Amino acid sequence: MSRLLAMLGTSAARHPWRTLAAWLVVLAAAVAAAVTLGGAMHNVYELPGARSQAGIDLLEQRFPAYGGTSARVVVHDREGDPVPAAELTRLRKELLTVDHVTEVSAPQPSDDGDTAILTVQYDEPVTDLVEPVTALEDATAATERAGFQVELGGEVPEDISVPNGTAEAIGVTAALVILLLAFGSIVAAGLPLLVAAFGLGIGLAGVSLMAAFTDVSTTTPTAATMVGIGLGIDYALFIATRFREELRAGRSVVAAAGRANATAGQSVVFAGFTVLLSICGLAFVGIPYFATMGFACAMVVAITVVAAVSLLPAFLGLAGHRVLGKKERAALAAGEVVPAAVKQPWTARWARRVGRNPLPWGLAALLFLVALAAPLLAMRTWPNDAGSEPESNTVRRAYDLVAAEYGEGANGPLTVLVDLDKVAANELPSLQARLSDTSGVDMVTGPLFSPDRDAALFTVVPDTGPQDELSAELVHRLRDDVLPSGGEVVGLVASQTDIADRIEERLWVIIGLVVATALVLLLVVFRSPVVALKAAVMNLLSIGAAYGVLVAIFQWGWGVSLFGIPHAVPVSSWVPILMFALLFGLSMDYEVFLLSRIRERFLATGDGRGSVVDGLAATGRVITSAALIMVAVFVGFALDTNLVIKMLGLGMAVAVAVDATIVRLILVPATMAILGRANWWLPNWLDRLLPHVAPHGVDDEEDGDSTGSTPPRKRVPVG
Known part of the structure; x- marks a missing residue:
């Protein structure tokens, strides 16, 4: 793959206008197809196999007027x-x-x-x-x-939720500022944004086309935008940074683009593939809403990766030495070779400090993450409703009026549907009496008969509001103890109960599948069971910390007003599983870039601690910049009006911030210093089975040719 990417990067940089024209044609065709053939977004929360779904289907058949x-x-x-x-x-x-x-x-x-x-x-x-x-x-x-x-x-x-573009504008503006500070060149800072814009434009057009053939939720484009902007900028940043290093070393523009694509580009492909697999795990939730959101986000990620390794080299070819600062360009013009600024003293000094006393540093970091994750044990998930909206919204004012005048339960009435082909009509009065006598029921009205008098429905008003745990318990009580065969409960609370139950049931399946897949990929790439397991555990700690912060802020109400929410609310049922699928893949980006550098240095030197110091020093600036961009983009989306997007944005910002600081700067050097050469232990039988994959292409410290070929190297024995 390294050679193929080198050829692609070299060709794009040598013929930039041809490459750019091809991408413009693809973008124009995608947008035109979306405008003419694209479909509308639908919030269809179907739950195949759920009792509430069976009731809804029967309701639409017997009461056509209630089908919309x-x-x-x-x-x-x-x-x-x-x-x-x-x-x-x-x-x-x-x-x-x-x-x-x-x-x-x-x-x-x-x-x-x-x-x-x-x-x-x-x-x-x-x-x-x-x-x-x-x-x-x-x-x-x-x-x-x-x-x-x-x-x-x-x-x-x-x-009805119409994005106002504020979240995207905040994220892009913050990213531009960070890129300017990192590169010191407005040309270099603008290139990642251009690449992200192309990838996102084509990806969102694809989402619109997807909506013409299947139901795609109204929040899917926003979620895809959040992921596309963050990843598009990050992937372009990694490749552009390597391109600048190659120019400083005296390579020509075309050769530098090819080598950057062969090295950093290969890491981007692997990291993007990991994100794709993680996001596609949403298909196993058993809810079409999640499956289409996962596929839509995966499509945006795939297009973003392709743009990073094909379109970006063309932009780099056009920009040439203008991606460097003025002093660096002047030095190169004078025939001098500018030393590659890969050593970052603060990260190197920090890694050495942690490496000298790894146990206390590692324990302190672990305790901090556990403390952040502790509120997770009290997490209660529930789909959000109008009661979670700000008071400036008409739906919230309607909710409050109904609660004040009719009782909390009037905001979430239950519809009890009875199939009269299975239940005799003369049993309805006794059924109504049992419903009225059920604990948690405030009032029962009905029955209302279908036009063909083959079904009847009652309206059951609970004592409690839609978000109250007692309302969900009432749904289960009616199903298990009160209703005869042929009776079903439908309505907002019934559907929300089934959604919460389904997600809780499938969450552990998704976690197991994603973690197992990531372990296999990491094992293949880094050829170390210890490193693979350690990376997976650290990602779980980062995600757990993000879950804990969400519980503390939204469910416990610690600072919830800062995010435009008037009172504490449960964590939305959609959020934990979406966060896990997205974050586990995103966290692997930084693991791949950091661990690939550490492994390269270890294979070259055999020094367990020194390789960690060198790896952190080499990746410190670019990973820190990438993490800051991700955090800025996600914080921007935390200001979105949609509660799901708001929680997703904040949770993902916290997870990335923790991953880039506590994990990368403390836990990684501490644990790797403690384990030493055991980090890279690999049984001989497993070594023979695993394919050889270099996640970062050619060795950064060797003089591979511009095609990205890697010279033969001797494997350092690690026992």
């Missing part, structure tokens, strides 16, 4: 007077004129009459509706002008 989406219109008199019946009748007529509205319920007044709820039923999914919130606002405008407070709730207004 719904919304709630909450009308409130600020003075506390009863809302006039004439006003509610007029509003109901207005709502019935809205496109795709099939039914509007009779107004449901509160006990004191100053609030009323009208439920609006549609015949289409929410993402098939054109500006549905605007249509509702137009229909309720006259009621607002009459002096009443009108708030919108339910699936339609809660599902």
Whole structure:
């Protein structure tokens, strides 16, 4: 692969305009295809095999009017007077004129009459509706002008989330500043951003095309953007840094691009492949929402890797020596060879300090990570709802009005659906009585019969709100103890209960698959069971620390207001498994770049501790810059309005920051110093079985040719 990448880099740098033109054609074609053939994003939370899904399918068959989406219109008199019946009748007529509205319920007044709820039923999914919130606002405008407070709730207004681009702008701006500081050249700083833009543009066009053939959630493009920006900039940064080193050493622009692609480019390919495998693990969750998100993010990652090893060399060929600072360019123009600035004194000094006393440093770092991860033991996951939104949002104000006037449970009513082909109609009164007597039930209404009178449904209002653990317990109680065969529970809380249960069940499967795959890849690349196992454990510690911080901030409410959340909320069910799949792959990037340098020095010198010092010194600046960029991008997304993206951004920023500091600067040198030559122990029988793969291409300290070939080398015996 090293030779192939060298040829690719050399060709792109020698013919930059041809390469750039080809990428522009691909980008234009991808965008044109997305505009003409792309589909709309759909939040379809189907759960194959779940009881709530079986109930939803039966509901759509027997009650066609309930087959689409719904919304709630909450009308409130600020003075506390009863809302006039004439006003509610007029509003109901207005709502019935809205496109795709099939039914509007009779107004449901509160006990004191100053609030009323009208439920609006549609015949289409929410993402098939054109500006549905605007249509509702137009229909309720006259009621607002009459002096009443009108708030919108339910699936339609809660599902509409339009990114404003703030998160992306913050991340890109921060990345540019960091790149300028790292490179000292605006040309060099701009190249990674250009590469990331190409990769992300084509990747997002692909996501749009994917949406034409399958259901893709509305948060998927944002998640893919978050990963694409971070990885695109990082991968380009690694290759561009190596290109600058080769120029300083006196190589020509074309030769430097080829060698950078053969070395750092090969690390990028391996790291990207690890990320791909990790993200694709989401397909094993058993929820289509996750599978499509994983495939979409994987597609963006794959295109980003291809852009880094093919488009970036073309940009480097065009930029030439302008990627260096003025003093370096002047020195090269005078015929001098600028020494490659790979020795970073602070990282070398730090590694030596840790290496002299590895045990106390290692224990201190381990205890710190365990302390950060400790709140993980109290983590409660639950899908977020309108109660988690800021008070400036109409869905949150509607939620609060309903809770105050009708009780918390009215925000998450359960629908009990009874198949009358399996349950006799004369059993319904006794069933209603049992439902009313069930612990945790506040009120039962119904039954409502289907048009063919082959099904009936009851509305069950719990005592507790949708996010309360007791509401989930009520769902299980109804299913296990109250309902006969042929009865199902559907509704928001029932679906959320099944989602939480499914994710909790599959999380350990995903963790096992991803960790096992990563162990095999690391073993093949670094030819050391100890190094592979140690890297996997350290990644788990970083992710655990990020989970702990999420629990402390969001679930315990420690500083939650800083992120625009008015009160403590459970960790979203989607977040832990998404974070794990994304972070385990991303963390491997830094492991690959650091450990490859350490291994190269060890094979050259046989010095266990010295190789760690040299490896940290060689990679300190570039990995620190890459980590800062990742953290900046993820923190920007932590300011997104969507709670899932907000939690993902913060959790991933914490994990990368921990990985780049506590793990890389303390745990890695401490553990490798303690283990010494045992780090690279490999049984002879396993050595014969494993293929030989160089994760960083040619040896940085040897004079391989510009094609990236590696001279023969002698393996240092490690026992």
